[in-house]
Amino acid sequence: MHGYYRVASAVNKTTVANPDKNAKEIISLIKEAYSKDVSVVVFPELTITSYTASDLFLNQTLLNAQNKALTEILKETKDIETIAIVGLVVLEMDRLYNTAIVIQRGEILGVVPKSYLPNKKEFYEKRQFNSGKSIKNTSIDILGKDTPFGVDLLFCDDMDMRFGIEICEDLWAITPPSNALSSSGANLIFNLSASNELIGKAEYREELVRTQSARCMVAYVYSSSGVGESTTDTVFGGDAMICEYGLTLCKNERFAMDSHLITADVDLQKLRWLRVNETSYCDGDISPIRVVKISNIPSITSLDRYISPTPFVPSRYADKKHHCEEIVLIQTHALIKRMTHAHIKKAVIGISGGLDSTLALLSTYRAYQMMGWDFEDIIAITMPGFGTTSRTKSNAIKLCESLGVTLKSVDITELSLQKFEAIEHDKEQHCVTYENVQARTRTSILMNVANKEGGLVIGTGDLSEIALGWNTYNGDHMSMYSLNAGIPKTLIQYIIEYFKSDREIAPIIDDILNTPISPELLPHKEDEITQETESIVGPYELHDFFLYHFIKYGATPLKIAFLAKEAFGDKYSRETIIKWLKLFLRRFFTQQFKRSCMPDAPKVGTISLSPRADWKMSSDSDVEVWVEGL
Numbered sequence: 304m305h306g307y308y309r310v311a312s313a314v315n316k317t318t319v320a321n322p323d324k325n326a327k328e329i330i331s332l333i334k335e336a337y338s339k340d341v342s343v344v345v346f347p348e349l350t351i352t353s354y355t356a357s358d359l360f361l362n363q364t365l366l367n368a369q370n371k372a373l374t375e376i377l378k379e380t381k382d383i384e385t386i387a388i389v390g391l392v393v394l395e396m397d398r399l400y401n402t403a404i405v406i407q408r409g410e411i412l413g414v415v416p417k418s419y420l421p422n423k424k425e426f427y428e429k430r431q432f433n434s435g436k437s438i439k440n441t442s443i444d445i446l447g448k449d450t451p452f453g454v455d456l457l458f459c460d461d462m463d464m465r466f467g468i469e470i471c472e473d474l475w476a477i478t479p480p481s482n483a484l485s486s487s488g489a490n491l492i493f494n495l496s497a498s499n500e501l502i503g504k505a506e507y508r509e510e511l512v513r514t515q516s517a518r519c520m521v522a523y524v525y526s527s528s529g530v531g532e533s534t535t536d537t538v539f540g541g542d543a544m545i546c547e548y549g550l551t552l553c554k555n556e557r558f559a560m561d562s563h564l565i566t567a568d569v570d571l572q573k574l575r576w577l578r579v580n581e582t583s584y585c586d587g588d589i590s591p592i593r594v595v596k597i598s599n600i601p602s603i604t605s606l607d608r609y610i611s612p613t614p615f616v617p618s619r620y621a622d623k624k625h626h627c628e629e630i631v632l633i634q635t636h637a638l639i640k641r642m643t644h645a646h647i648k649k650a651v652i653g654i655s656g657g658l659d660s661t662l663a664l665l666s667t668y669r670a671y672q673m674m675g676w677d678f679e680d681i682i683a684i685t686m687p688g689f690g691t692t693s694r695t696k697s698n699a700i701k702l703c704e705s706l707g708v709t710l711k712s713v714d715i716t717e718l719s720l721q722k723f724e725a726i727e728h729d730k731e732q733h734c735v736t737y738e739n740v741q742a743r744t745r746t747s748i749l750m751n752v753a754n755k756e757g758g759l760v761i762g763t764g765d766l767s768e769i770a771l772g773w774n775t776y777n778g779d780h781m782s783m784y785s786l787n788a789g790i791p792k793t794l795i796q797y798i799i800e801y802f803k804s805d806r807e808i809a810p811i812i813d814d815i816l817n818t819p820i821s822p823e824l825l826p827h828k829e830d831e832i833t834q835e836t837e838s839i840v841g842p843y844e845l846h847d848f849f850l851y852h853f854i855k856y857g858a859t860p861l862k863i864a865f866l867a868k869e870a871f872g873d874k875y876s877r878e879t880i881i882k883w884l885k886l887f888l889r890r891f892f893t894q895q896f897k898r899s900c901m902p903d904a905p906k907v908g909t910i911s912l913s914p915r916a917d918w919k920m921s922s923d924s925d926v927e928v929w930v931e932g933l
Contacts, residue, residue, distance in 0.1 A: 306463045306572020309603050310337045310491070310524050311344040312543035313553065318386050319353040319530030320365055321370035325826065326351060328562045329389060330379045337385040339566055342464065342600040343495040343813035347528040347541075348471050349401060353374075355498035355533035359394055360399060360431040363759035373404075374446060381409025385457075388468060390495045395443050395452070403468045403495050404445070405458060406593075412453040412458065414443065417470035418480050425499065425695060426437070426539050440593065454480055456487055457592045460600060463571040471498065479922075485519035486587035490574045492521050497528040499537035500557070509544060509551065512775055517549030520570035520578050521704075524933060530558055546571060548574060552608070568608040576856040600776045610870040612675050614851040615794045615908065619753045627801035630794075634786055635670035637905035641784050642759060647920045648676070648759030653749050654683040654703060656695030658795050660764040661702065661815050661883045663786045665802045667761055668706050673909035681708040686745045688715045690823035694831050698815050705808045711752070715744045738824040742778030749782075756875070759783045762902055765842050767792035767904070769912050770850045771887065771903065772834070774895020779898050785787035788904030789911050790852065792820075792843040831902075849887045854910050854918070860884060892926035 311335065315328040329350060336344040348354050351369050357367045376628040380387065384407065391404040393414060393863050401417040409857045420428040423525050439455040443602020443901030459465045474481065474494055481492045492515075498508055506529075516523035522545070529541025542556035545567040550565040571602035599714040617623045626775070642650070650667050664683060671678055683703045683812040687696055688839055703710040723730050730737070753760045762782025764774050790798065794850060796816055803809040818832075825834040837843060848867055858866070867880045899922055 304601050304606070305570075306575075307568045307570055307603060307606060307608070308342045308398055308464055308491075309340050309458055309523065309568050309607070311339070311341040311564045311566045312524050312526040312545055312553075312555070313344050314348060314526060314529045314541035314543050314559065315350060316560070316562040317347075317353045318531055318532070319533050320356045320367045321353075322351045322365070323375075325353065326372035326375050329387075330376055331382060332562055333376075333380050333385060336387070336564060336566075337383045337601065340601045340603050341385050341489075342565055342602070343386040343388065343493065343524075344564065345388040345392060345524050345526045347354075348390045348495040348497040349392065349525050349528075350495070351393060352390075353532055354390075354528045354539075355535070355537075358431065362611055366392060366394060370446065375654065377409045377446075379405065384408060384601050386412070386597060386600060388493050388495065393443065393445070394453075399431055400435050401428065401432045401470060402435070402471055403493070404469070406754060407597065407600075410533065411445050411448060411450050411596065413456045414445065415454060415456055415468040415470070417473060418453070418454055419472045419476040421472045421475075427929060431597060432466055433629075440589070442930055451593060451595055453593070455590070455592050456595055457484065457487065458595045458597050459488075460597050463575060464491060464597070464600075465489050465571075468493050468495070468589075470494065471496040474515060479515065481519055481521070481523075483590045484523050485586075486584075487590045487721060489519075489593045489645070489917045490521050490578075491517065491569065492516075492523045494523065494525045496525060496542075496590065497532070497539065498542060501541040505540070505542060505557065507555070508542060512544055513546045513549055513551055516546040520548060520574055520581065520584055522547040522571065522574065526743055527651070527909045530560060532897050545569070548577065552915060557700075557913045558698075566607070568603060570864075573856045574856070576599060578748045580856060594854045606869055608772055608869075610711060610844050610866050612830075612848060612870040613793050615791045615847055616797055617678065617740050623637060623797055624801065627798045630790065630798055631666055631669055631801070632908050634666040635906055638786060639674060640666060641903070642670075647757065647759045648754075648760050649756045649757065650684045651683055651684065651749055651753040651758040652686055652761045653745055655691075655761065656685075656697070656699035656702075657789055658792070658815065658820065659765050659768075660699070661792070661812070662795050663761050663763040664702065664706070664708070664821070665799065666786060668708065673831060678707045679709045680758075681706075682711060682752065683708050684711045684749065684752060686748060687803070688719060688745075688824065689826045690821070690832075690834060692823065692827050692832055694830075695816070695818060695823060695832075697810055698811055698818070702808060705811065713748050715741060715748070718744050733825055738822070739775045741824050742775035742822070746775075746778045746781055755785065757770055760857045761786050761820065762904070765790050765792055766910070766912065767847055767850070769898060771840055771846060771890045772897050773840060773890075774897065780901070782902050784903040785904035788901065788913070789907035790810045790928050791847045795907075841886055842875075845871075845880065845893060846884050846887050849884055851910065853887075854890070856914075859928050860888065864933060880928045883931055885933060888926050888929050891926055892929075895920050895924065896922040
């Protein structure tokens with residue numbers, strides 16, 4: 304379903320050196336995974352025998368018992384389509400190998416040996432096992448069946464899943480096998496592990512799994528031996544986690560006494576297309592691999608995963624605060640560099656009492672504060688027109704007065720009427736001409752004041768408006784430095800809230816945040832805003848959601864609509880989502896010409912629409928293929 308697969312990490316109740324008892328737990332967990340529509344489930348290292356059997360691995364009796372238990376596992380799972388990855392000791396060419404065996408519907412699909420064997424402190428695997436890192440292009444006999452054997456195996460379905468396997472210490476090595484597997488196409492890595500518990504090790508272990516998932520651009524499923532292992536010298540907590548591209552999706556509670564598993568739905572389609580968008584991934588070396596075809600794995604019919612309705616906004620308050628600080632630092636240092644390089648001391652900003660101009664003013668103020676520059680060199684200009692309400696004008700004035708910047712006011716009503724007369728436009732015709740004359744009048748004033756004062760016009764338009772082309776060409780579309788161009792609307796309100804630590808301006812900011820978003824270009828009635836942007840182009844939270852998934856990994860419109868419904872639930876019907884998504888697509892494509900000549904702007908997040916860096920698109924691209932996809 305849209306590239307999502309349900310995967311599981313299982314931790315079985317272990318009995319040391321008793322394959323029969325372990326097999327019963329393994330079978331039970333495989334059946335549980337199948338009942339939950341899991342495509343692949345991974346178990347801890349040396350699952351059937353237990354990891355801490357130690358020198359008993361050198362005894363024929365244990366290996367015979369293991370093979371008997373494996374036969375029972377295959378028999379009991381012959382009707383189960385879920386793929387299981389189980390730890391197994393393999394004897395080949397008179398050498399013992401610590402391996403992962405991949406099974407489905409009672410058949411063995413392949414065997415992967417461990418590459419790196421720890422031989423220090425509490426681990427002495429070389430005493431019993433041999434490294435399999437050089438084993439490639441080989442097969443072995445397992446229970447009478449010729450089976451692919453080696454570290455060069457990639458298990459692939461006909462859609463988006465391509466998984467590889469590494470075992471415990473492999474992940475801790477300088478060059479983990481998952482690096483090569485990922486470079487060769489694996490987008491899902493499973494790790495069978497036996498990692499003991501030490502103070503602080505659990506946190507480091509999660510960081511290792513999480514960062515490896517980010518580095519390799521994969522989903523990473525990790526399972527480690529549980530408390531049933533021997534406690535002669537070490538204790539095992541049964542750590543299980545599932546990470547995707549640097550994010551921990553699911554984690555268990557360690558030290559559970561009973562068998563259990565955790566599941567998560569991973570987006571392998573997204574990972575594939577993220578790689579297409581990351582040139583560093585494509586520069587990686589492709590190692591020779593053998594593909595093992597898999598089929599008929601369980602698929603999900605509903606998604607069991609949180610989809611954030613605001614992907615640009617961190618979910619945790621602490622992260623929001625940190626991100627806001629980072630964004631303001633990026634903005635302020637970008638502006639400082641531009642002004643010092645151009646030997647300009649004054650900044651000119653059109654201030655409306657809305658979200659965007661407020662953020663531009665506050666970030667500019669912070670830059671002047673950091674540099675010890677005179678706040679009076681920030682020239683804030685209010686330009687009331689036909690639709691300006693006393694609320695927005697008052698907020699703009701109060702904010703400027705509180706900050707101590709230079710405040711000017713230029714009423715554009717008469718200037719606009721003169722232009723209507725010059726182009727023979729009826730002032731009663733409240734069309735796009737009526738609106739754009741005002742927008743260009745304001746920009747002309749800002750540019751002329753900047754020339755007069757030797758200043759720099761600071762653009763206030765945000766990423767959301769740029770994506771929709773919701774700006775007037777050569778009007779608010781233009782500036783000398785576009786400070787907000789890398790920040791979407793849904794994020795701007797959080798950044799403005801960050802400035803509320805200044806108690807003097809906090810009440811003003813609260814009212815600005817509660818004011819409907821409007822260009823205020825149409826005449827108001829009884830001093831109330833009559834032109835609300837979101838009633839015309841749709842909710843910005845939807846458009847920001849569309850923008851993120853469309854640009855970040857090139858998601859199809861159908862998948863974007865699906866994810867939006869998952870994210871927003873009953874807030875928007877599917878029909879409403881489709882309606883605004885079609886509008887987003889059409890505006891995004893038809894308004895590219897504005898982005899092709901947008902001013903310089905600092906990149907803030909992972910998505911930017913600058914034609915000089917992140918987004919290069921023909922202004923004549925046709926949207927119909929995308930709309931038809933809905």
